[in-house]
Amino acid sequence: MIATAAPRATGSAQWADALLRSFAEAGYGLAEPGVLQPSEPFLDLSGEDIRKSLYLTTDATGEELCLRPDLTIPVAREYLASANAGKPAGYSYLGPVFRYREGRASEFLQAGIESFGRLDRPAADAEMLALALQATQAFGVSDVEIRTGDVALFTSLIDALGLYPVWRRRLIKDFNRKINLEQDIEQLTLASATPRNEYEGVLAALAGSDRKAALALVTDLMSIAGTSNVGGRTVAEIADRFLEQSTLKAGALPRDALKIIKRFLAISGEPRDAIAQLRALAKDSKLDIGAVIDALESRIGSMTGHGIDVAKVRFSTSFGRGLDYYTGFEFELHARNNGVEPLVAGGRYDGLLQRLGSTAAIPAVGFSVWVEALANIGNPAATGRPS
Incomplete structure (x- = not known):
């Protein structure tokens, strides 16, 4: 009520x-x-x-x-x-x-x-x-450390790189859950060299597919087999695993994409400086991420309008709160020199209400x-x- x-x-x-x-x-x-x-x-x-x-x-x-x-x-x-x-x-x-x-x-x-x-x-x-x-x-x-980030920047970067859908989904998921992206990328790249296995035919059929197509194929196969789960895993979980293995078989993450992602994740500091670095990255990499950078710049201007000293705001492209449903701006306020756990935390979650039934x-x-x-x-x- x-x-x-x-x-x-x-x-x-x-x-x-x-x-x-x-x-x-x-x-x-x-x-x-x-x-x-x-x-x-x-x-x-x-x-x-x-x-x-x-x-x-x-x-x-x-x-x-x-x-x-x-x-x-x-x-x-x-x-x-x-x-x-x-x-x-x-x-x-x-x-x-x-x-x-x-x-x-x-x-x-x-x-x-x-x-x-x-x-x-x-x-x-x-x-x-x-x-x-x-x-x-x-x-x-009053003496708090302001930590901010924006998952929309990372999502736009990954979209602009034009990666396989499974790469996109996994990288964004790992970013949201605060998993070490560089370490994960290295592990996935090594996994592309895995030996042949008994599911080679299924993996070949899934090569280049999106999640919807993978789910349909695995659903059909399991229906033929007369089962709805294997080892406690659902059809969706099995489809995701097959899709990931199929993508890895098709090749590792492109080296130029890995270099761009690493450069992106290294950007941090005062927000205006970060914006300059992001625009330089977009220009050098010829990536169309200008709209989301413009939105960040507009937000910084609005912060100034609310009397916030943006020079005291710390922005990092790698900052995340560890929750899947955030879609944009994220922030935490920490006690100065005593800031393991946040005192206040939040952000933008434009996709949540649809997932709740809207x-x-x-x-x-x-x-x-x-x-x-x-x-x-x-x-x-x-x-x-x-x-």
Whole structure:
């Protein structure tokens, strides 16, 4: 349900309650999604690896449910079920989330903002960062390190290189999950020299195919064999594996593409300098990635308009948050010289709402605040907030 009043605050939530009021003043009303959520969206979007961190149960119908591990997906589902679906709308939230974290409490408070439907993406991105900085300041934490990146840049680069679909899919997946790309590329290149095996005919039939064609072929083959899985792997998983092996058989990642990717991933520093390096890379490599660089430049201009000193923002082309559903701008705010875990983190996820059932793509951007982490290092005297 969408509420209008903040929940009663206790302990560290007293600061968060004041934070919610400031979010409301910025136009973000309070959302209060249920604590129990269907587990499928979390497993689908984050992979089965997240299962070991979830607190799971089933209802009387057999549907698998979980205690919400974060609030982005629940708020997005509430938005899609509301009369505002497809229209510009923004929500704030504050509540407990539940996730197994070794050596730390499994229940902890999370606050944040989600903004849906805005077409002015660079301006919306900049506003999220400005509000995230406001969140840390509400807890008396002003000296933060701002780390930013943009997965859309990497996606556009890979698209412009014209690689095999399986290369594209794997490289983007690895980037999103913060896997060492250069190491992975080397391993895949070596794998292209693997000896012949009993599936040579299938691999040859898949050479140059896309994922849809591979899935159709493997589905037909397994239907003929009268089975729907092998060794616990689904048809889709088997098709992906065959497609990957087929591509590797066709040849290694082109050397010039590897060189361009490595040069791209080395770009970091002050955003304006990074933009200059990106434009130089595009020119030298004759790659059509100008539109996404222009969007980055527009975002930086909007940040300046929000009073953010962009000279203090660190941008890196290799920065990622480790979640598949991000599609563009990503950021984290860390305590200066104490920044292993972020205090605030978020970004753009334009594809998420379609994966949750929307019939059309809906722009979306937001961030989450780790309330207790901020409260632990905050200075109540700096803001007059209750201690």
